Amino acid sequence: MKFLLVEDNLELANAITSRMRLDGHVVEHAENLADATAFTLTSEFDLILLDIMLPDGDGRTFLKEHRASRLDTPVIILTARSQVSDRIGSLDLGADDYITKPFDHAELGARCRAVLRRKAGTSQSVIEVGGIVFDAVAGKMAVRGKPVTLRNRELRLLELLLNARGQVFSKQKLSDRLFSYDEDVSENAIEVYIGRLRKHLEPSDLSITTLRGLGYRLDHDA
């Protein structure tokens, strides 16, 4: 997916960008409202992440102008303020959702998916490989033309493995991505989800290989 991150704090912007690129997203960064406007005029984005306090103005002003110019790119606001005080204002001004700093990137991903699902339903980032069609945003998958319902964690696990085919993921790494950090997760929880995915993928050319002591890897058998 392609994101526009509007954030004046460079360090935070770098951190967010690095983190999102890990998930295979394309991220453009604008430091101020002027740059952000320039970006929206020249390229198309799946989603805009917008900070509120910016050096050349309030993010909400941008939001207002953005909506006025009939651009319907969904916007998620990044805020460091209290949830109570900023919430209603930003939603009223047309933001699709907001997330409070600091945030869990898993939550950000979940919110992005939710927003995109609500918006258009379809996305450009549909992956077709080895007999499956996978739409991460819509959370849909078809195996050999037959739709399969995936649970959220199965979906995220598959997305993770699909975006880095042939790469080995340790159980720990997978667990860190699927569960929140305050959850106590046993190692065989991952095995449960791997087991489920294997079952869904059986008719396709894709398979999950267990590398004893190292982890798992998605392979394309063809």
Next chain:
Amino acid sequence: MTHSLSISGSLRNRLVLTLTGGAAVLALVLFFAIRNYTTQIAQQGQDSILNAAVTSILDAASIRDNIIEVDIPYASFSMLSTQSDDLVFYAIYQDDTFLSGYPELPLTNVTGRASIFQTALYRGETVRLVTAGRVLIGTQKRTQIRVVLAQSQGELADTLRQISRTAALFGAAFFALLVALSYWATSTTIGQLKRLTTSVTRRGPQDLRPFVKPVPTEMAPLVTSLNSLMGRLDHSLSQSEDFIAEAAHRVRTPLATVRSYAEVTLQRVDKEENRQSLRAMIRAIDESSRAAGQLLDHAMITLRSDHLERQDIDLVTLVHEIVLRLTPIAEMKDLELCLHGDSNVAYSGDPVLIQNAVRNLIDNAIKYAPSEGRVDIAISASPRIGISVCDSGHGFPSAEVDTLAVRFKRGTNADGTVGSGLGLTIAIDVAKAHGGDLVLSNRPEGGACALLLL
């Protein structure tokens, strides 16, 4: 926080003292004024009777065969009889020759028929004297008849005593009336101050609105400075709110940076030892940001609770919005958020407060519910308007379910339960602000239930 005031006298006492003192002076002035005035009138009364008597005596004087005759009318002395049996003295002179009566009475020269009044001491008695004369013209000569008539002043003294008593009574009554009036006036004046004091005392700690009720002119400066003081206080309070928000912003932004980098790093590091540290770091960041958020929320809620602004809202719409907002988080755990109940429950309350309370309850439920479970949210209009949030987790520890609510009500939740504890506190505060309550229970089939009664 109570400082001992240095008290210098009492406004009421000072007022009462001043007014009573004034009243006493006025009463005395009234007493003497009445007494003097009526004394004059009484003296005039005696004078006019004396004058009538002396005139009637003079009228009875005649010359017959060159002999002066003064046939004193019986009525002349009769009219001088008084309740106090006053003494009567008289003397009749022809020119300077004494004719009859009391020769020792002082004789004054008179011309014409004008009477001359004097007060003198005669035979040990204070007497009022009138001297009048009349010229008689006989066949051979003209002669002047002079009559001195004196009356003791027993009656006048009696009258004066009576008048003094009456005047004293008047003065006392006047004084009593003035004292009552001054007491009333003082009470009314002090009452204004008391009312102001009461309305200041009744206010909540955050109520810093200016006083708009009408006050007497004299109190205007006080109220104006009070209002300006509260204005400054309000300003500095909102400044401190801004400061908290700014501080949160300043802290949260670097926290967000650190967290993002930590996640990135966690993806890249393989050594389990380092990964443990990074996870702990992320957890600490989450914990502190959540605590900061809830503390700030709690402060906001306390502020709003103190003067509740009720609006007509539909609880279902409101809760639905929250559910939508929290769905992505629930989905991460493959949790289902189920909204039950009436399609529409009208209520008058503070939407921001209720939203916050409900969000905290659902947050807690999401946190404690097991993966792939469900959270039931039900809104009921009767028997009482309430929102219940129930999860399918382990429920509240059975030993604590009864004490939890009490503990939070008392606000003694300082024992490390920052995360969920403050959330419950917020819910309780909101419920109380709306005149309701928070009821915690465990479902028989398992799972915790929080019922927010409004």
Next chain:
Amino acid sequence: MRIIVALVLWLLPQVLVAQEWQEQQVFGAPETQQKLRIISSTDTFLFAPFVESFVSRYPEISVEYLVSETADIDHIFRNDPGVFDIVISSAMDLQLKIVNDGLAQPVANVAIPPWAQWRQSLFAFTAEPAAILINRKAFAGVSSPQTRQELIEALRARPEVFQGRIGTYDVRQSGVGYLFATQDARASETYWRLMEVMGALDVQLYCCSGEMIDDLSDGTIAVAYNVLASYAAAQVEVKDAIEIILPSDFPTTIMRTAMVSIDAPNPEAAATFIRHLVKVQSDPQQSDYPLPPLNGQGSTRDRATITMGPALMTFLDTLKRRRFLLEWENAVIQN
């Protein structure tokens, strides 16, 4: 100074002795500490019962009772007020003037109505009308006159019967006679007509009521005008011979009065006497003593006792008296 006082004290009895009294009597034990000296116009026989009861009730007080004519009392007392404790007289005007002239002292705590006292110094203790006394024999077969007018007519009708046989006070000598005359004259012109009629019939003039009653009872005179009824009523032996008529046209009622001298030697005993006198005489039912009570039968307040007040002094004025006596003499003394 002491010598003078001693001299005066020594001389005092001589003065008293020198004075001729109509009557003089001492009541009570002569050796008592407090000796009251009363100068009175009331005949001893009328007053003795009261004084006797007084001295028996207050044995520590003895009373010397001296009787004189009202006008004389005035002179005697004014000359030496320090010799007497109490002055009793029926001449209200003279008595009132004594008080007005400051020769009496007030007595506290005397239970008496205001109209019967003056300045708490002069106390009335009887109410006595002046009466027309007639000898029953002289009016045998003729209706007795009830008013002054009827008296005039009766006198005119039978001048032969009444020539030289009418008596009244000589107002020039008698204080109480003068009071009656002036009050009568003040009340009605009838008085002067009566005087003229009486003058024409050669009226006999008396100093005192006692002699008048004596002459009336033995028939020397047939009519006595303006006599205190009490005297006649008190003399039981003359009752059959005399008819007492209280004129119904207008009554002249005097009050006998008592006072304590300003220089009374025994003021406390005197005050006791006055209080007792007033108390006894204020009871309208009292019948122990011959004097009529203050409010007794036939002398109610309606009978208009002469008002005690400064007006009483009017006829005592030298000029006024001179003029009145002149008129009186013109009417009465015609030969």
